[in-house]
Amino acid sequence: MNAAVGDDFDARIDRGLEILYQGQYQEAIDTFDVFISQHPKNPAGYFFKAGAYQLRSMSYETQVWDDTQALLLDSSLELSHKAVNRDRRDPWAFFIRGGTYAYRAAIKARAKDYFSALSNGLSAVSDLNKAAALDPQLYDAYLGIGSFHYFRTKAASILKWLPFIGDNREKGIAEIKTAMEKGRYSKVLAQNGLAWIYLDYEKYPLALEQAQQLEKSFPQNHIFFWIAPEVYRRTKQWDKGSAGYARLLKLLDQSQPMNNFNRVFVGSRLAKCYYQEKKYREALEASQKALGLALDERSAQRLKYERGRAFEVLKQAQKKLKISQ
Incomplete structure (x- = not known):
């Protein structure tokens, strides 16, 4: 009998994320590779490894790892889809599949392919809502849900073909804060995302507060040092x-x-x-x-x-x- 996705996790996921946020990208990728070798049918390894490449690409402002990340997301989507079909009561299967769609949405948005970004975003938030409904304590799901609510509102003001469905920015921020405060795997990404959202929303003291906390926690990783000087420049x-x-x-x-x-x-x-x-x-x-x-x-x-x-x-x-x- 196949175990639920979340039942098959081990400490390497936590360890990989810990060293990832310190800026040790290759070491984090190697850690996720060990997890994949021992759990080849679990989509989580491919999902978190794809996330490591995402952060690495952002750090270096490069597209050199795009194909590698795309293959990892393909594997994550295929395996999580099988897991969902095997057990539609498995919240982590929906979480991984939703998170995979969320990564794809972000990639499409950066490429200005907004139709594909919206399609993937809708699939992501649907799966993440199902994950949260199945397990109300799966707070990590709220990072993707909140991000969608915030940026869907922002996109409606730019892309005139999108129907306006109300201003959900505050709702999105509250959901991301839930992931930051209560999530297990998404705390750091949620805090960083919240800082950038506060910057975008022109709530500069709040952006600065989150940025300074991240700088203190990860003093060697430059990726967390961009927000504070930008706040000072704008003000x-x-x-x-x-x-x-x-x-x-x-x-x-x-x-x-x-x-x-x-x-x-x-x-x-x-x-x-x-x-x-x-x-x-x-x-x-x-x-x-x-x-x-x-x-x-x-x-x-x-x-x-x-x-x-x-x-x-x-x-x-x-x-x-x-x-x-």
Whole structure:
């Protein structure tokens, strides 16, 4: 007799997630591989490994692992679908299948394939609602449910072909907070997602509160250090913004010395903050460094705006320094 999906978990899932959030991506992937080798019919291993590649791709701003992640999501979907058909009372089978659809929705949204994103999102929230109904204590499900409610409202204001069904942003935030406070596997992702949502919602003190907690918990993982300086930049707290971007740039130099995409982006923002502080020498140096980093054609196109801003800061800083001499 086949065990329920959740009955077949072991401590490697927890361990893999723990080291994943520390930024040890390959070690986390290796840990999930061990789980897969011992539980090849359990969709959870493929699901969490796909999540590790998702976070790794976000960290490096790259598409190099997209095909690998797609194959893992295919395996997760196939096995979770079988698990659902085998036992329609298994909440974790619905959770894994719903989570897999949620990853696919996010991928489609980034590719601006909004029809596919919506279709996958609807499938995700349907399965996650079933998981939560079957097990009211499966709080991890509320991360996906809440994210859908928030971003479905946001999408309706941008994509005019979507019917408006009311503002569910606060409902979505409350659901994500439930996952953050009570979930087992989704606490960190829920907190990070909540911080970004607060930033998007322009609730800057709340975004900063969550971001600072994440920085304290994971001091070596740069992926949690983007929000605070962005809050300071948007609220024109230039000194705090420059300190935050300088710290982020240092982490990038240490962990991703060959990843120029992130370093150009952060360097441009750092230069702008320095300029607004009237630190023209530092602004000049930061903009020169950002503009001097080599980029491939795709990255250069994506960073066209940021590089333009860095060039403008460079020219303005040169003028200010010339006047002061």
